Amino acid sequence: MQPLIDNARTFGQRPEEFAKLAEGQSPQVLFITCSDSRVVPALITGARPGELFELRTAGNIVPPYASSHPTGEAATIEYAVEVLGVRDIVVCGHSHCGAVGALVRGDDLTAVPAVRDWLTHAAPRPAGTAEDPAVAEGVQNHALTQLLRLRSYPFVDKRVTDGRLTLHAWYYEVHTGSVLTHDVSSDAFRAL
16 A cells, blocks of 8 residues: 555646646546456556546446436446547456456355346356456457447437447456457457
8 A cells, every 4th residue: 555655645746747637628538447456547548637538347337228227337428428528438348357257157146245236237148268267258248248238328329320429349458468459340359
């Protein structure tokens, strides 16, 4: 914890770098990824403050759209699309994902009921090989499922349909630092 505290103490000693941020934000990308500490969107993309609007959830899950019972995730997506006017949404899964691995393997999650219940939003169960420690296929299939889930949000679907919004599925390899993107024409994940 101490290195984090030390950095936080010195971080604010450069006010000229941050003054413009007080004027507002205009990110062009909503970056949806896992809460996993090994996945750092700004590090992966090289984004500076104000360039990414982030949504981090266990397993980068986009819950089903329900206007009668909105979730914090739905509110974040709505704000990014309707208020900030992001042009792109990236759903970034990652290798060695505990959430997707648990789904692929069918792990018993009774000891963590909140996690178990949250993961029900990921349905259907991602296809993949349970023996693969990176759960690559499962994570990639899961990221594509989350793109479909995003299309169930009326305001997302409207903007995708009229060309104002583009959806992307990425796969980040924790063990190599490589990023793959889903290529629609070949229906495969390829290096960026």
